[in-house]
Amino acid sequence: TVVLGSVYPVLGIHNRTLIESGRASVDAPLALTLEGGNSLASNNDYQAIQCLNELVEDEEVVVAEAIGSSYRHQFGRVGVLAGIPIVLGWEGHQSQWRGATYPQIVGTRRADIEMLYNDLRWEVAQAIIERYSIDYIFYGDTERFGTSEQAAYVPAGEEKFRENLQVVCEVETSLFYRVPPEVG
Numbered sequence: 472t473v474v475l476g477s478v479y480p481v482l483g484i485h486n487r488t489l490i491e492s493g494r495a496s497v498d499a500p501l502a503l504t505l506e507g508g509n510s511l512a513s514n515n516d517y518q519a520i521q522c523l524n525e526l527v528e529d530e531e532v533v534v535a536e537a538i539g540s541s542y543r544h545q546f547g548r549v550g551v552l553a554g555i556p557i558v559l560g561w562e563g564h565q566s567q568w569r570g571a572t573y574p575q576i577v578g579t580r581r582a583d584i585e586m587l588y589n590d591l592r593w594e595v596a597q598a599i600i601e602r603y604s605i606d607y608i609f610y611g612d613t614e615r616f617g618t619s620e621q622a623a624y625v626p627a628g629e630e631k632f633r634e635n636l637q638v639v640c641e642v643e644t645s646l647f648y649r650v651p652p653e654v655g
Contacts, residue, residue, distance in 0.1 A: 512548045515645035516611035522640035523607060523647050524553035532606035533558065534647075537613040538584050539620055545613040558584055558603050588614060588624035593631045600650055608632055611645040 489495040509517045523534075534557050539546030547560035559565065559580040566573040580603075587599045587608070599605070610629060617623035636648035 508552050511551060513612045515642045516548055518642040519640045519645040519647060520549055520552045526640060533604050534607045534609055535584055535587055535605045536609040538581050545618045549609055589628045591627055591631060593635055596631055597654060600654060606650050608648040615644055
């Protein structure tokens with residue numbers, strides 16, 4: 472029992488720091504620090520989110536980003552890393568806190584966000600932007616490439632944002648679209 476108990480910390484630390492974090496499977500992993508934000512998002516997403524956080528500072532804004540049902544780091548990145556309100560984060564987390572009232576509180580948010588990203592019509596996107604007072608729309612790795620839990624949003628759906636909104640905080644494939652006040 473003592474031998475097994477002494478092996479666990481070594482294997483646990485190895486598994487947590489190298490295997491679960493993905494550090495063992497990349498050629499040039501980021502340096503280990505006490506600031507774990509960059510382990511919750513891709514490097515591009517993390518940098519874009521930090522840029523937005525600095526850009527808006529103490530402003531009250533709302534961001535749209537991919538919605539996931541589970542506690543996966545690919546979802547809720549802006550809300551978690553910047554503390555900026557998002558339309559809907561982890562559905563499982565929200566439903567645990569809201570209990571039986573969850574369906575009434577959340578309403579059609581999931582479907583609306585999926586429509587915001589996937590529908591090709593600007594008028595549809597604009598109505599959703601107005602409904603939730605969205606100030607920024609995030610297009611990062613989850614929105615662009617998907618996850619094991621969720622397919623990527625329709626690539627052609629991004630064109631309406633490109634034609635009608637301004638790009639801010641662009642880091643390679645991760646960026647935010649800024650909604651001007653007259654649109655939202």
